[in-house]
Amino acid sequence: MPRSLIVQKFGGSSVANPERIKRVAQRVVDTKRQGHEVVVVVSALGDTTDELLALAEQISQNPPERELDMLMATGEQVSVALLAMAIEELGERAISFTGAQVGILTDGTHTKAKLIDIRAARIREELGKGRVVIVAGFQGITMNHEITTLGRGGSDLTAVALAKALQAKVCEIFTDVEGVFTADPRIVPTARKLDTISFDEMLEMASLGAQVMQARSIFVAKRFNVDIHVRSSFTSREGTMITQAVKSMEETVVSGVTLQKDEAKVTIRDVPDKPGMAAQIFRELAQKDVNVDMIIQNVSREGATDVSFTVVKSDLPATLRVARSAAQRIGAGEVTTDEGVAKVSVVGIGMRSHSGVAAKMFETMARERINIEMISTSEIKVSCIVRKAHAERAVRTIHQAFGLHKKK
Amino acid sequence: MPRSLIVQKFGGSSVANPERIKRVAQRVVDTKRQGHEVVVVVSALGDTTDELLALAEQISQNPPERELDMLMATGEQVSVALLAMAIEELGERAISFTGAQVGILTDGTHTKAKLIDIRAARIREELGKGRVVIVAGFQGITMNHEITTLGRGGSDLTAVALAKALQAKVCEIFTDVEGVFTADPRIVPTARKLDTISFDEMLEMASLGAQVMQARSIFVAKRFNVDIHVRSSFTSREGTMITQAVKSMEETVVSGVTLQKDEAKVTIRDVPDKPGMAAQIFRELAQKDVNVDMIIQNVSREGATDVSFTVVKSDLPATLRVARSAAQRIGAGEVTTDEGVAKVSVVGIGMRSHSGVAAKMFETMARERINIEMISTSEIKVSCIVRKAHAERAVRTIHQAFGLHKKK
Helix, strand or coil: CCCCEEEEEECHHHHCCHHHHHHHHHHHHHHHHCCCEEEEEECCCCCHHHHHHHHHHHHCCCCCHHHHHHHHHHHHHHHHHHHHHHHHHCCCCEEEECCCCCCEEECCCCCCCCEEEECCHHHHHHHHCCCEEEEECCEEECCCCCEEECCCCHHHHHHHHHHHHCCCCEEEEEECCCCCECCCCCCCCCCCECCEEEHHHHHHHHHCCCCCCCHHHHHHHHHHCCCEEEEECCCCCCCEEEECCCCCCCCCCCCEEEEECCEEEEEEEEEECCCCHHHHHHHHHHHCCCCCCCEEEEEEECCEEEEEEEEEHHHHHHHHHHHHHHHHHHCCCCEEEECCEEEEEEECHHHHCCCCHHHHHHHHHHHCCCCCCEEEEECCEEEEEEEHHHHHHHHHHHHHHCCCCCCC | CCCCEEEEEECHHHHCCHHHHHHHHHHHHHHHHCCCEEEEEECCCCCHHHHHHHHHHHHCCCCCHHHHHHHHHHHHHHHHHHHHHHHHHCCCCEEEECCCCCCEEECCCCCCCCEEEECCHHHHHHHHCCCEEEEECCEEECCCCCEEECCCCHHHHHHHHHHHHCCCCEEEEEECCCCCECCCCCCCCCCCECCEEEHHHHHHHHHCCCCCCCHHHHHHHHHHCCCEEEEECCCCCCCEEEECCCCCCCCCCCCEEEEECCEEEEEEEEEECCCCHHHHHHHHHHHCCCCCCCEEEEEEECCEEEEEEEEEHHHHHHHHHHHHHHHHHCCCCCEEEECCEEEEEEECHHHHCCCCHHHHHHHHHHHCCCCCCEEEEECCEEEEEEEHHHHHHHHHHHHHHCCCCCCC
16 A cells, blocks of 8 residues: 555635635645645535525425435535646646545435445556546445435545545645644634644544534544644645644643533523432433533522533524423423523643643633633543633633643 | 336426426426326536536636536536425425436547446336436446536437337427427518427438437437427427327428528639549548538639538638648649528428429529529438528528418
């Protein structure tokens, strides 16, 4: 297997128009001419996906998901053909493929199919002929030749899975940011780009609101140990390497601070203080695919407690339906919501060996007089729910307190 | 094999926007509810094909044809998915397919592939489940899984070939005209829609400028005896049936008058009057794929002749290159072009048994003082080259002279 194979993935904004497609082509050609074999994964051009969805909506409010996939898959097919043309125009040989053509095999769950296997023989054959191979991201095919799409973050997943199948040296994810930062630079001006981050930290960061990559692709990369290089489409600077092992012996304790503003807090008042009452509510929410994040119970008066939990705002309508009917059934009180909250988290693999991270975070907020309403922790993260109005200040202060602005 | 299977083909203007797609869906559903099995072939939405080509042109002036096919094939894939959604919205079950998915097998001549075979098993299976089957027109797949397109008139060809493969009762071609007319109604206000026309006549009409259908699809329909019903997408009136046998015992002598304005006349002066001189010129033109239509030789002076011939205007640059180099080599004189000509033709299967059609046509033009510059005939047509300025008047007069305005 060649060791110099690189998979490069370009998102929709990187190929939004012919000029940008040409720039991507140049970047691919440069990589090829440095002596690498290159497999490129592309998303649909700019807003294509939204435009296709808008067309479908004009025809049906509830279109069959199989037909949605048939429709959406055309977006990436356009991109790969245009990119192949642009690369050929620069004098390198290129060939484009749909997911179906290179055997990206999925299950039949339309609009959010799961990858089963990649049969990369055709890709290897074309690489062997000295061609750049361009693969439509986000799409696959079932055993029964049905066209499927992989859902959100699908193109990243295609790239990571191809990198695994082809034993690529690295999977480069090109995006409109320069890499993974210690915090959102729009909130924390002193935020620094990380040179490396572990899969575990990146998984936490992704699920805590860092929008660089979806957790799903990172999970696959971790599982198959595929190094991911997240970097900018607009500069040639190195980005952030997401990898199994962190190089430095002296591990950084905390890698980043994240902020999530799309959470809402739901409170069910006066839940009878009997065993199984809360469990019943959360079981029903789970059945409706509502992902409950943090939970606290406060004893409010004798024989009853208030139960609060957070969910993402988009799940709020479903959550309220379930919570209100459950509350009535178990004899609880009213159900209230609070959208004025936000979640601030610190993430760091170093927490495993260094204690005191949570304490330092709480102290920092106390000093700033920011009240912590809820807390949750994992092995490598601490999250606090605070008032949304104070959230950005909390992120800046914590970033400073952990010395994240200083070059390690 | 079910005898009530109908193939319906809708062109790009019939599915140009969501409203029109819904109208097409209603039409398909009506046909289904009349008890037919329905297979629908659709072209790309409105101007999609041109828009995709414009994108490609911004990237490359000479894109690889394989990649052009990859790009263009997305147009029809969008159409079939949207039409399936629209039909499901009306309460009938529908399923869309790409050319690849239903095994429309072609050779590997990208952008103008030739149909090899249709493996219709999947279509039959879905029809058996009571579904309307929607197939992307214009596209196919090679044995090596390469996506191909069939070139101009490709969607009609898909429809006719599917009708043959599925032994359909009829292949309905929906278009923006009401059927095949005795002449272009924009030129001849008294032109009548024909109820039936034979394959042979339609073949002549198509190659003589009637733009209802490409000769290629009619040729396949004739070969496999597939009845074609050309009708309007905008009304429910019957259109024109193109079929093997013409019903009436008393055959119509002439079925239509056509006009072609895209011809140019090329004259090579003073060609040495030796055997093989003209042949050499036409052989070279044939090698360059230039289709020469009519040819006349006029003896201009002793030992030399003027050779004139017509070609379609788009072939003029290539024609002039060949003609000028050949003229020089054989010692002929200058090569001149004349774009002020047009071709007026009468077509009718009845000419086979009725003499005097050509004579009547010539007399009519003589009476109108329209000079005939060149003449060509086949078993079922007579064509004359006249000055373009007089061509429409010629068509009207001939239409009248053969009584085509009168209902038979």
